[in-house]
Amino acid sequence: MESQRTFLFIGLMLVSFLLFQEWNSDYGPQPQAVQSASTQVNDATQSTDDTFIPSSSDSSVPGQIQRPSQSYISVTTDVLTVKLDTKGGDIVEVNLLQYPTEQHGEEPFMLLGELTGNQYYSQSGLIGIDGPDASPNGRPIYNTTQPSYTLAGDELRVPMTYVDAKGIEFIKTYVFKAGNYAVEVEYTINNSTANNANVQLFSQIKRTIQDKGSMIDQSYLGFAYGAFEKPYEKYSFSDIEDKNISIDTAGGYVSFIQHYFVSAWVPKQDEQNNIYSRKLSDNSAIMGVKGPVTTIAAGQQEHLSATFYVGPKDQAALKALHDDLDLTVDYGWLFFISQPLFDLLKWLYALLGNWGLAIIAITIIVKTLLYPLTKAQYTSMAKMRNLQPKIMALKEKHGDDKQKFGQAMMEMYRKEKVNPMGGCFPLLLQMPIFLALFYVFLESVELRHAEFGLWLMDLSAKDPYYILPILFGASMFLTQKLQPMTVTDPMQQKMMTYMPVIFSVFFLWFPSGLVLYWLVSNLISIAQMLIIYRGMEKKGIKVRG
Structure with a gap:
């Protein structure tokens, strides 16, 4: 030879x-969707702006919600600038200060937000019988004490407060840390009523469906999740268009992957969670995770939390957040050599x-x-x-x-x-x-x-x-x-x-x-x-x- x-x-x-990579992405075998016995994602609803609210086993969610004018909170750390929507408290824009869009440029790379016609958001909330995001009046409008926050020390807490018609107080707090792309989302529920309250935490990533790149650019653009039996599983836009998933698992995570960068929701790992997906009517798709139903006794307080990572594919940082999250740095089947x-x-x-x-x-x-x-x-x-x-x-x-x-x-x-x-x-x-x-x-x-x-x-x-x-x-x-x-x-x-x-x-x-x-x-x-x-x-x- x-x-x-x-x-x-x-x-x-x-x-x-x-060529095999290209063929496999189009025609290769896809993971089977597993329908949960207790939760059916197909019963979920979405508002007029196509914000998807997963259904809860304890309540139904109305379908049409009129969206009011938006009000934003700006947050600046040493590595991020973030825009929070007071409606629902969602993250609607993230810029990475350490990663310029163009080499030697001044403009930071926008990872989340309105990206040339593509929507890319991080959404979270509380559903259930008493969840504010399951209210017939639409998602909650949170109040804040100031319109902008800037990290001055090692940690920055951004609290947002909402009190429902029953008198239950919900405090949604984003916790930012210096030099860190992992953002903690904490919910404090103060049930001052005479009855028990039931809520369920959900967190999800919404992204406009987009065609994959050229055959030369084989970097993956799409969702991925980790479950107990599947530490890393891609679930592309075409997969979601074909079938929604609903998978019950201990721990787990959901993520969206693109060239060099990743966003991911990591719920509590000691809880039984549900991973779901959904294609929306505005040509976007969602993958998220729901926690278990939590009961807050009358006159008591409860805390719920999840972590949202939004930044570069830093293997050490991802591994520290979840044992399998570093697999989103996808080296393929030759990872043991790569x-x-x-x-x-x-x-x-x-x-x-x-x-x-x-x-x-x-x-x-x-x-x-x-x-x-x-x-x-x-x-x-x-x-x-x-x-x-x-x-x-x-x-x-x-x-x-x-x-x-x-x-x-x-x-x-x-x-x-x-x-x-x-x-x-x-x-x-x-x-x-x-x-x-x-x-x-x-x-x-x-x-x-x-x-x-x-x-x-x-x-x-x-x-x-x-x-x-x-x-x-x-x-x-x-x-x-x-x-x-x-x-x-x-x-x-x-x-x-x-x-x-x-x-x-x-x-x-x-x-x-x-x-x-x-x-x-x-x-x-x-x-x-x-x-x-x-x-x-x-x-x-x-x-x-």
């Missing part, structure tokens, strides 16, 4: 992998202070570790090349008798101690590492707007001048020159000749950090090939020409 075929094989594997590679990449960055240098360093390390496989691959290829005259002689001897020709060829391989698959097996072992690194570069928010130097000012974006793809094609062309073609089929010869051009075009739109890895890997392979061939030629093994 020649080196040119190696490039072809890698290309076909990569394209096939991306995770240590990512840890190594972060360590190299801490050592070198530049993500481009870290990518070069990890490429050198990977290629060094794989050198024994590379040597076996090139050695096998050289031996197979030397056997070509003998193979042609056997073919002439046996003519059209393919059975005798095959037996004679296998006997020759045995005598010459050559494994005809020796060039393929090392490559098959290397492919998982290549694909694992592909997802490391795709999923790592640390590489967003990461500078290398010279013209490469953003390793997460394509090369603006296409220099890396051209250099990559040149490295492939050089490899072909160092290993002249031995294939005789004209079609294969033509395909091998155009492979550098095909790959260069293919990589034009890839993140420059990924193309940098492939280019450096190619250059190292060329150096290793020259070293291996020089050693083989000293032993009298003809390699080239």
